[in-house]
Amino acid sequence: MPSYSLEHLRTLVAVLDEGTFDAAAARLHVTASAVSQRIKAMEEATGQVLVQRTNPARATAAGVGVARYARQVDLLGEDLRRELGEDGREKATYSIAVAVNADSLATWFLPALATAHERFGAIFDVHRDDEEYTVALLRSGTVMAAVTATEQAVQGCTSSLLGVMRYRAVAAPTFLSRWSPRADLSDLDRMPVVDFDRKDELQRGFVRTVLGREPSGPRHLIPTSDDFARSILLGLGWGLLPEQQAGAHLNAGSLVELAPQHPIDVRLYWQRWNLASPQLDGLTRVVREAATATLRQA
Structure with a gap:
C-alpha cells in the first residue's frame, strides 16, 4: 500500500469536499498549484488516477478508497487530539459527516445532533438525501454514518435497526x-x-x-x-x-x-464506519436514544 502524508490526505479530502482545486486551495490556505502537485504526487504513488478533473471534481473508483482512508485517519487523529486534552469545546472545528433523509431531519434527527453537540462538542456536516440513496454517500466515503433504508451493511460498516x-x-x-x-x-x-x-x-x-x-x-x-x-x-x-x-x-x-x-x-437503519472512535460511538448512542424515543419499534 502506498504511504501518504497527512498533508496529502487532507488535500484529497478538501478537493472532493470543495469540488475544485481553487476552492480546496482557499480552504487549505495554499496555492492551487500546490494542491495540484499534491494530488499528482498521490496519483504517482498509487499508480492510478484518484480525482476526475470535472466540475465539480469527483473521486475515481480508486479515489473513493483513498478518500475513505483519509477521512478515517483524520477522525482517528481528532479522537487522539481530544484524548490528549488538546481541544476545548469552543475550539472544536472537526466535522462529522453524516447522511440523513429529509423526513428524519425534520422530525427526530436534528434534536439528536443538538444533544451530541451539547454532550461532547461535536460539529456536523449533514448531507440530505432520500433514505434509499444515503447509503451511496457512505459507500463513496463522503460520510461516516447514515440513516438509511438499506439493511445490508456497506463494506467496512456496521448496520443496526433504528425503528420504523x-x-x-x-x-x-x-x-x-x-x-x-x-x-x-x-x-x-x-x-x-x-x-x-x-x-x-x-x-x-x-x-x-x-x-x-x-x-x-x-x-x-x-x-x-x-x-x-x-x-x-x-x-x-x-x-x-x-x-x-x-x-x-x-x-x-x-x-x-x-x-x-x-x-x-419504512424501516430505518443506522450504518456507520466499523471503526473504534469515541466521537462516532457517542453519536451512535445519541441517535439510538432519539430513535427509540420517537420511531415505532419493530
Missing part, C-alpha cells in the same frame, strides 16, 4: 372537495400528488399498493420537508407525511387521512 417511520396518506379538506367530493379512494391515481423530488417513489408506490395501478395525475415537486407538508396543507395535492408531522393536523381537521387502513412503514 410510519407515513400516512393525507390531503386538505378543500383539496378533497375539489378533486374527490365523494371521498372515493379510487380517484387517488388521477388527483394531483406532491412528491419531494424526482427520486421520491413513496406516493407512487402507495398508489400501486392500494389501487394496483400507476398514478396518472399531475405531480408537484416540493424539495424541502417543511414546505412539502405546507403544500399539502395548502391544497396543492395529496401526499404521505410522517405521523410526527401529520398527527396534530389530523386532530385539528386541517388534514384528512385518505386510507387509514393503509399506513406505509
Whole structure:
C-alpha cells in the first residue's frame, strides 16, 4: 500500500469536499498549484488516477478508497487530539459527516445532533438525501454514518435497526372537495400528488399498493420537508407525511387521512464506519436514544 502524508490526505479530502482545486486551495490556505502537485504526487504513488478533473471534481473508483482512508485517519487523529486534552469545546472545528433523509431531519434527527453537540462538542456536516440513496454517500466515503433504508451493511460498516417511520396518506379538506367530493379512494391515481423530488417513489408506490395501478395525475415537486407538508396543507395535492408531522393536523381537521387502513412503514437503519472512535460511538448512542424515543419499534 502506498504511504501518504497527512498533508496529502487532507488535500484529497478538501478537493472532493470543495469540488475544485481553487476552492480546496482557499480552504487549505495554499496555492492551487500546490494542491495540484499534491494530488499528482498521490496519483504517482498509487499508480492510478484518484480525482476526475470535472466540475465539480469527483473521486475515481480508486479515489473513493483513498478518500475513505483519509477521512478515517483524520477522525482517528481528532479522537487522539481530544484524548490528549488538546481541544476545548469552543475550539472544536472537526466535522462529522453524516447522511440523513429529509423526513428524519425534520422530525427526530436534528434534536439528536443538538444533544451530541451539547454532550461532547461535536460539529456536523449533514448531507440530505432520500433514505434509499444515503447509503451511496457512505459507500463513496463522503460520510461516516447514515440513516438509511438499506439493511445490508456497506463494506467496512456496521448496520443496526433504528425503528420504523410510519407515513400516512393525507390531503386538505378543500383539496378533497375539489378533486374527490365523494371521498372515493379510487380517484387517488388521477388527483394531483406532491412528491419531494424526482427520486421520491413513496406516493407512487402507495398508489400501486392500494389501487394496483400507476398514478396518472399531475405531480408537484416540493424539495424541502417543511414546505412539502405546507403544500399539502395548502391544497396543492395529496401526499404521505410522517405521523410526527401529520398527527396534530389530523386532530385539528386541517388534514384528512385518505386510507387509514393503509399506513406505509419504512424501516430505518443506522450504518456507520466499523471503526473504534469515541466521537462516532457517542453519536451512535445519541441517535439510538432519539430513535427509540420517537420511531415505532419493530
